[in-house]
Amino acid sequence: MPVQLFPEYHDFEYIAVAPWPTIMSQYDNLDWVNAVDCLEQWLNRYVGSHYAEWAYHNGTSHTYWQACIAFRQARNKTLFLLTWA
Numbered sequence: 001m002p003v004q005l006f007p008e009y010h011d012f013e014y015i016a017v018a019p020w021p022t023i024m025s026q027y028d029n030l031d032w033v034n035a036v037d038c039l040e041q042w043l044n045r046y047v048g049s050h051y052a053e054w055a056y057h058n059g060t061s062h063t064y065w066q067a068c069i070a071f072r073q074a075r076n077k078t079l080f081l082l083t084w085a
Helices: 032-046 074-084
Strands: 014-019 054-056 066-071
Touching (some): 014 074, 032 074, 066 074
Antiparallel strands (some): 014 066, 054 066
């Protein structure tokens, strides 16, 4: 497993917590794969590259129902919260 997957290996200080996108499958279950893909596509398009401008983070108190993202710049945290919170 690459070391970049661990939050302690990035120095992004702006942490945001927001609900995952709600994407339902054809069986009326939450589709987690598409939810993660949706969020990552948005982050890569509007914020920048994974590990260059943002990374997953787990250092705050949150549940599995929320995405915790660390950002390099405060403005990207604000944009993320305005869009997803």
